[in-house]
Amino acid sequence: MKWMSIVVGFLLSIGVGVAAETITVKGSDTMVILAQRWAELYMLKHPDVTIQVTGGGSGTGISALINGTTDICNSSRPMKQSERDKLKQRYNTLGVEIKSARDGLAVYVNESNPVKELTLAQIKAIYTGKITNWKELGGPDAKIILYSRENNSGTYVYFKDNVLEGEDYAAATQSMPGTAAVVNAVAKDKFGIGYGGAAYGKGIRFVKVKKDVKSAGFEPTPENVKSGNYPISRYLYLYTRSRPSGALKQYIDWILSDEGQQIVSKVGYFPIR
Amino acid sequence: MRIACIAFCLFVGTFGLLAQEKAEQDSLYTELKEKLAELKGQVDGLNESYLETKTTVDALKKIKVTGYIQSQFQTAESDGIGSFAGGNFPSGVHSRFQVRRGRVKFNYDNDLTQYVLQIDVTQNGVGIKDAYATIKEPWMKTLSLTGGIFDRPFGFEISYSSSNRESPERTRLYQTLFPGERELGAKLEVTPPETSPLSFVNLKLGVLNGVLNTANENDNYKDLLGRAGVQIPLVEQGLAIDGGVSLYSGKVRSNSRALYKMDSGLKNYVIDSTSSNVGGYFDRTYVGGDAQIYYDLPVLGGLSLRGEFITGKQPGTSGSSQFYNPGGTVTPLYHRNFAGWYVNYIQNIGLQHQFVLRYDEYDPNTDVQGSDIGIAGKNLTAADLKYTTLGIGWVYHWDANVKFTLYYDLVTNETVNAFTTTTALLPFKEDLKDNVLTIRMQYKF
Numbered sequence: 001m002k003w004m005s006i007v008v009g010f011l012l013s014i015g016v017g018v019a020a021e022t023i024t025v026k027g028s029d030t031m032v033i034l035a036q037r038w039a040e041l042y043m044l045k046h047p048d049v050t051i052q053v054t055g056g057g058s059g060t061g062i063s064a065l066i067n068g069t070t071d072i073c074n075s076s077r078p079m080k081q082s083e084r085d086k087l088k089q090r091y092n093t094l095g096v097e098i099k100s101a102r103d104g105l106a107v108y109v110n111e112s113n114p115v116k117e118l119t120l121a122q123i124k125a126i127y128t129g130k131i132t133n134w135k136e137l138g139g140p141d142a143k144i145i146l147y148s149r150e151n152n153s154g155t156y157v158y159f160k161d162n163v164l165e166g167e168d169y170a171a172a173t174q175s176m177p178g179t180a181a182v183v184n185a186v187a188k189d190k191f192g193i194g195y196g197g198a199a200y201g202k203g204i205r206f207v208k209v210k211k212d213v214k215s216a217g218f219e220p221t222p223e224n225v226k227s228g229n230y231p232i233s234r235y236l237y238l239y240t241r242s243r244p245s246g247a248l249k250q251y252i253d254w255i256l257s258d259e260g261q262q263i264v265s266k267v268g269y270f271p272i273r
Numbered sequence: 274m275r276i277a278c279i280a281f282c283l284f285v286g287t288f289g290l291l292a293q294e295k296a297e298q299d300s301l302y303t304e305l306k307e308k309l310a311e312l313k314g315q316v317d318g319l320n321e322s323y324l325e326t327k328t329t330v331d332a333l334k335k336i337k338v339t340g341y342i343q344s345q346f347q348t349a350e351s352d353g354i355g356s357f358a359g360g361n362f363p364s365g366v367h368s369r370f371q372v373r374r375g376r377v378k379f380n381y382d383n384d385l386t387q388y389v390l391q392i393d394v395t396q397n398g399v400g401i402k403d404a405y406a407t408i409k410e411p412w413m414k415t416l417s418l419t420g421g422i423f424d425r426p427f428g429f430e431i432s433y434s435s436s437n438r439e440s441p442e443r444t445r446l447y448q449t450l451f452p453g454e455r456e457l458g459a460k461l462e463v464t465p466p467e468t469s470p471l472s473f474v475n476l477k478l479g480v481l482n483g484v485l486n487t488a489n490e491n492d493n494y495k496d497l498l499g500r501a502g503v504q505i506p507l508v509e510q511g512l513a514i515d516g517g518v519s520l521y522s523g524k525v526r527s528n529s530r531a532l533y534k535m536d537s538g539l540k541n542y543v544i545d546s547t548s549s550n551v552g553g554y555f556d557r558t559y560v561g562g563d564a565q566i567y568y569d570l571p572v573l574g575g576l577s578l579r580g581e582f583i584t585g586k587q588p589g590t591s592g593s594s595q596f597y598n599p600g601g602t603v604t605p606l607y608h609r610n611f612a613g614w615y616v617n618y619i620q621n622i623g624l625q626h627q628f629v630l631r632y633d634e635y636d637p638n639t640d641v642q643g644s645d646i647g648i649a650g651k652n653l654t655a656a657d658l659k660y661t662t663l664g665i666g667w668v669y670h671w672d673a674n675v676k677f678t679l680y681y682d683l684v685t686n687e688t689v690n691a692f693t694t695t696t697a698l699l700p701f702k703e704d705l706k707d708n709v710l711t712i713r714m715q716y717k718f
Contacts, residue, residue: 067673068624081467084506084513089437092567092575092621094506094513166414166468175327242569242621243511 021247025053027061027074028154029178030197031236034101034267035074038255041263049247055178058154065239066090071248073239076103076154076197077161091241098238100255102270104220105159105232108186108194108204115139117208117217120231123163126193129170134191146173147182147194155179158234159195195232198225198268225270236269340377341436341717346370350706357445357662358682358709372396373713374435378403385409389423400487402455415469419460422486425451426460426477427498427519429563429581430615439619440664441680441711444633446583446613449595450559455486458495475502483523483557484598491599494554496523511569521559525588525597526552531605533591533652537640541651542607555606557596559585574621582614587637594637594656609638609657629666629680635659646701647693655701659687678713 025035032055039051056064061073066086079095087095107123109115115137118126125131126144135141148169149156160166176182179196186192187203198206198220208217211231224230244252254260261271346368349356353364359373375394380387391403405421424431430447431454442448458481465471476499482488483496502517530550533542561583569575588597589607597606615633622628638657646653666680689701 068670069673081472081504081506088513088567088575088577089433092577092619093511093569094508094567096511096569097508161468166466241624242574243571245572 021048022050022052023072023248023251024070025051025072025074026056026064026070027072027239028058028076028236029055029149029180030076030103030153030155031055031074031101034236034264034269037263037267038260041259042251042254046250049251051251057150057152058157059152062239065095065241068241071240072252075237075239076234077158078235078237079239087241093242096240096243098240098252098256099235099272100238101236101261101264102225102272103234103236104198104225104230104270105155105163105195105234106198106220107207107209107232108183108196109207110186110190110192111203111205112190113139113205115207117210119210119212119215120163121212123209124165124167127159127164127169127173128167129172140191142191145189145192146170147176147185147189147192148173149179149182149196150175150177155196159232162234163195163232222265222270235272335382337380337382338377339380339718340375341715342375343373343435343441343713343715344371345373345441345711345713347709347711349710350708354705354707354709356682356684356707356709357448358442358711373441376402376436385411385414389421402486413466415463415465417462417464419462420458422455422457423460424454425456425481425498426462426479426500427451427521427559428500428561428583429517429565429579436715436717439627439629439668439678440617440631440666441678441713444613444615444631444635445660445662446581446615446633446635449635449637450583450587450613452595453486456481456483457486457490458482473504473506475504476500477502481523483525488598492524492526492554494524494526496521496557498522498559513567514564515567516562516564519559519561519563519583521557521561521585523557524554525557525606526554526599527588527597527606528552528599529603529605533605533607535609535638535640540641540645541653550606555588555597555608556586557588559583559587570620574623576618576620578616578618580614580616582612584612584639585610587611589637589656591652591654592656607656610640611635611637612639625670627668627670629664629668631664631666632661633664634661643687643701644690646687647690647695647698649694655689655698658689658701661685674717676715676717678711678715680711680713682709682711684708 025039032053035053039053043049043051058075058077061070061075062079062083064070065073066083079097084094087093107118115134118137122131122137127146131137132144133141134144160169176185182194182196183204186194206219208219209231210217218224218230220230225233238252238255240248261273264271347359348368349362352367353362355361359371362369372395376391378389378391380389385408387407389403389405393400393402401422403423405419405423407417407419409417430443431451458479460477460479463476465474478499481496481498482490483494484491498521500517500519503515505514507513527550530546530548532545532550534545536543561581563581565577565579567575567577587594587609589595589609590597590604591607594609594611613635615631618630620628636659641653641657643658645651646657663683664680666678669677671677684707685704686701688703689698691702693699693702
């Protein structure tokens, strides 16, 4: 009995080794501001807990989760089967998926651009290189300059899977290192178009997005995203390797609480409840 | 008149000054215009340079170089034992250092096409592990074709990388049936995309030479094999259930007229010496099933239970149940019915530790028992003995690159008939002292 207690004690002591008072969060650039706000407020209320937040993209965050260099991965897209397979191989788990907020993926143009709304099919045609001139969309006779995210970004993957329906981006698409960089580029480029989190939409103009030609166009406002009228919306996820426990669980529970969800609204995203 | 002169002078002077100022402004404007053009040129140049660099970087991103080294120390229970824990120990030796695997893998991934070359560098020299090209159809991105040297598409254990595997070696069953794991041939793979309702199934079909990955083909018969698999992730429950069924249908060519077949009634081999046996083809057939269960155990960490069963007909020789590969010398062919299975339990403990328990059994000849071997008048050999191995280990992941493994193989063989007087079988009257302790360090990048 004594030996059993020692063995169980040892196993538990190394088992809960991850639940130290420092929590590392890595991943989605779309979520980085939100994650920082969560961390700041939580650390104010829990001075014994340190939370380190970095971006880098959803893909980078998921790699960090697999490599064991982060406790929480922020991701603006669901984890792929191939990524779950890697978790299975190393940790014998599928990862734990936690929906933490909802986001409308906005399509931006320069403020001077007269094009006010686009259908999903038109956006797809623009980004796959089938429509190359604003004239074809009722705008000026000028080449469309495409701005996108890098391929380690969850926003990039989500947009490709759900808007481009799996087709490849046009070769002329310029990859930017973050959503803020996309916004900045479009704000400076009269003929530019970009996409990203609605919370980043300052200094540019949102295009109203229509499901098809017959539908009405909607902007990514909280009401439109919540009602499902805005056609490009997604969940923002937190991932852990295995079921969270200790300080990690307390932090995630707090994120999902009313207090944590209020921050979601303040940052410009949409609470999950 | 004087006033007129003064006014004229003032006008001329002012005009002159204004003209001078305008000329200066024009000059400044021209200079600024030139500077702007120069800057624009520089920005355009930088942009071109950026695009050129980006093109190069994008091309380089397609090349992935990965690898790992496994260096280890082993100690066996006695000198010179035969072992499946990294190869036989040399005569008179029971401890050794080894570079068990020293892999470098080059992968050029062009999305729909892939080139892979993997070499293995150890104290025994340099060997080729993988050398294949894969193309994927661009429409549904579901079907791919691979040609070259690659993992045989059978069962689960072959495809589970040695760098990820928690136990140092594959089971005796797999090492016997599929030495080297790879083969020369072509493979068709069906992997529906994640968005497909059939994404939980996958199918692999191969046509292979049916010799070793390092040998040239020695007959005109090609072996067919494949695996149909399912993956059922139950994410909400923290559970995953995977599995598959596999089939191997091959033949080997005999270079001898002596064919030994088992008579299950007599519990002995009977010889068939028909002259047409020379150059004749004999079955090499395996049927297998595998299952893997993964579960996220609260607080402690994930666990997995992986099991596999294979049975079939194996052509071998008198001294070995490894598959028959006709060489330069005339070797009688022994045809055995075999069966083998294993079950593996892995328990993650926190982020860095893993407890490993594995039990495997390989019976090369299911028609006989140990007590049948060694009876006078029977031609059964030590190659007909069943082996079981209990492996217990601990894996410590130092960081994302380095892991240490401590693993003990407890090997038990069936014992032969107690009254045998056959010299070669005398050591098998009792369990051989062939347990092995392995201490391994792996660096992976």
